[in-house]
Amino acid sequence: MANIEIPTVDLSHFLSNSQGDEIIDARKRAIGIMSKACSDYGFFYVINHGVSQKHLNRALQLSKIFFEYPQEEKLKCKPKPEAPFPAGYSQAKTSVENNAYFLMFHPRCGFNVFPTNPPELKETQEEMFSQFSKLSELIAEIINDDCLGLPHNLLKEYIDDSSWNLLLTNYYPSVSDAQNVGMLQHKDCNCLSLVVQDDAGGLEYLINGEWIPIIPPKSGEILVNVGDILQVFTNDKYKSTLHRVVSPEGRSRNSFVYSYNVHGDKWIEPLPQFTTEIQELPKYRRFTYKEYLSLRLSNKQNPSQTPEDAVTIAYYEI
Numbered sequence: 001m002a003n004i005e006i007p008t009v010d011l012s013h014f015l016s017n018s019q020g021d022e023i024i025d026a027r028k029r030a031i032g033i034m035s036k037a038c039s040d041y042g043f044f045y046v047i048n049h050g051v052s053q054k055h056l057n058r059a060l061q062l063s064k065i066f067f068e069y070p071q072e073e074k075l076k077c078k079p080k081p082e083a084p085f086p087a088g089y090s091q092a093k094t095s096v097e098n099n100a101y102f103l104m105f106h107p108r109c110g111f112n113v114f115p116t117n118p119p120e121l122k123e124t125q126e127e128m129f130s131q132f133s134k135l136s137e138l139i140a141e142i143i144n145d146d147c148l149g150l151p152h153n154l155l156k157e158y159i160d161d162s163s164w165n166l167l168l169t170n171y172y173p174s175v176s177d178a179q180n181v182g183m184l185q186h187k188d189c190n191c192l193s194l195v196v197q198d199d200a201g202g203l204e205y206l207i208n209g210e211w212i213p214i215i216p217p218k219s220g221e222i223l224v225n226v227g228d229i230l231q232v233f234t235n236d237k238y239k240s241t242l243h244r245v246v247s248p249e250g251r252s253r254n255s256f257v258y259s260y261n262v263h264g265d266k267w268i269e270p271l272p273q274f275t276t277e278i279q280e281l282p283k284y285r286r287f288t289y290k291e292y293l294s295l296r297l298s299n300k301q302n303p304s305q306t307p308e309d310a311v312t313i314a315y316y317e318i
């Protein structure tokens, strides 16, 4: 199977306040890599991103402990039936063989359910949420100001009070060869995702018709994935790429996905900078993010037999 070198963006130059020529050049290089990666692939790695490796390792370790508990213990934090999102522990319906589970941490939704065991898990999730939030805001600001040249804070205004952002801790138990689709192919419905997988690997992207495995990085890189909303805003300049999880045989797998979402009430459509201002026709009709999310959630609650039946962003194509 082919392998690609994933573009890597060094964020240290954006986290430092210094303004020398060298820093400015380094930032320009990083912006070039990020812009090209968003248009060509729809994903890239970030390094020197400010998220503590020690903390990530600890969070991974604690989440492994949680997922290895008997079902009875895990079900103590099952989602509240009235909750708009399945915050808490659930089985994912995005795998045909039903061999994927997740813990959704959605601190601002008002229906969050925290696991009580292991006791440090709650605090670790909160800390990770806060570090991933800062990182996603920095990346969104670079994309907004430097890569796309949009008015400052334009994307941020869509995110509003960040209350729609969430952290998923995913668990794919050990499988036999016959049951290896951990998560069906999909594109992320959000603005951006930050992804960390453990050393089991299994994440794959569809590039030029071929599934390319993403080998778990060794130096603390975090994968950034362009979601459907950024694709719509840019009228397809940026790509939200199909990806899936193939669970490794004979061992379990854990991952984290931080979802940087726009606010549910916002109207989404291609921005004028990528349509009227450059004499291009919009490729999508307008919709609210909450409507799209609920259609996507209905895919998950009632999984389609084939990926082609599932609602995707193509639903809004003109």
Ligand SMILES: O=C(O)CCC(=O)C(=O)O
Pocket: 168, 170, 183, 188, 195, 196, 197, 203, 243, 244, 245, 255, 256, 257
């Ligand atoms: O588990 C992973 O590595 C990625 C999962 C994923 O693609 C998602 O939650 O959207």
Ligand SMILES: [Fe+2]
Pocket: 186, 187, 188, 243
């Ligand atoms: Fe995904």
